[in-house]
Amino acid sequence: MIVDVVANARSLLGGVLHGHGVAVRITEVEAYGGIHDPASHAYTRTARSEIMYGDPWRLYVYRSYGIHLCANVVTGPTETASAVLIRAGEVVEGIELAQQRRPAVAAVSLARGPGNLARALGLTLDDLGTYLLGADGVRLEMSPGEPEISAGPRVGVSRAADVPWRFWVTGDPTVSSYRRSPRA
């Protein structure tokens, strides 16, 4: 199960996430091992994390620091609450719309960082629970091959801060920079 979420996180790199009129090629992700991972929201089962215990390939959107939204793919299997946080991507469709949502930002930074990515895609809490392999709304298009991948510790987590479950496309300019939690 832990191995699965890591494999799923890696396989999401290079895939394309379609939002509301904007699509991004995923360049950076983090794996969260659900009930076995102290850094995961699902480590303790609450109303907020309930969605992650359900069926896989659903969208988990949560609010961070009161303002930002972050997007996760629930990867299952059911009851393990494994999920993959989408941290960054490259806008490949609907650049004009993304720039409209994020004025005065360089193209390479449009979807750099989880909060920025969610904003570029136009995600809201209404998208919570969307089935990502469906035909409508927010959807995920898997990539056939795997790009060259680098790994490192996850950004901003205070627990399990040294677990190298952050994966990114090697050398890609849209990948966000590493910042360790001050409490780790």
Next chain:
DNA sequence: TAGGCGATGACCT
């Protein structure tokens, strides 16, 4: 029921 604290980003130096 109240207090503390983020899976962050923007802005300032």
Next chain:
DNA sequence: GGTCATCGCCTAC
């Protein structure tokens, strides 16, 4: 590179 805004959620009374 460092600091701070900001508020919903979780945990402990």
